[in-house]
Amino acid sequence: MSERGMLYVISAPSGCGKGTILSQVFNQPDKVFYSVSLTTRAPRENEVDGVHYHFVTKEQFEQMNANGDVLESAEYCGNFYGTPRIPVEENLAAGKDVVLEIETKGADQVRAMMPEAVFIFILPPSVAELRRRLLKRGTENATQVEMRVAQAVEEIKNAGKYDYILVNDELEKAVDDFKTVIRAARLEKRKNIDLIDEVLKDA
Ligand code: 5GP
Secondary structure, eight states, X not given: OOOOOOEEEEEOOTXXXXXXXXHHHSOOTTTEEEOOOEEOSOOOTTOOBTTTBEEOOHHHHHHHHHTTOEEEEEEETTEEEEXXXXXXXXXXHTTOEEEEEOXXXXXXXXXXXXXXXXXXXXXXXXXXXXXXXXXHHOSSOHHHHHHHHHHHHHHHTTGGGSSEXXXXXXXXXXXXXXXXXXXXHHTOHHHHHHHHHHHHTTX
């Protein structure tokens, strides 16, 4: 059997630009499985069912959860979000790296179950800049933007639980930092401990 893939859990407040960073970092679909979450929120313009999210009703979400088909889940700004369990497990077992882009409560659940995952938090340069980006994006009204800013502040308070913290100020630098994190994560002791015995075999 091939070696298990690495699990990357990435949190960043909504509007941090994580989508742009991740599409540049994890751009090899044959090596990386990008988990598509379930959500009960309505699709935004340009969002495609099965690509950006699996858009489901609250009843469907609850049914999947009750069946044990949801790895982690959370309520965020009045909607439910969750990670389908089976694709994550199958891809890791097949040796593919898996990326979960989830908020902090879901990340807490994954940390408890799979502490070997690599946890990365992407910070905005400031709360003011985050608000500006959300308003500019124009996918939420002013009240919803303020809800998301308040949510972001709460999420940022949890950033200290993550293995790596990046700031998305300049995109190019953030992408470069992210690639550095991945290189470092691959060299972690717990992932390479077997190499010691391998080298010592003919000592
Ligand atoms: P948005 O509505 O902007 O697409 O996502 C809102 C928040 O939900 C983001 O912080 C995003 O990372 C998070 N999110 C997306 N999918 C999941 C999921 O499957 N589980 C959890 N816990 N959070 C998710």
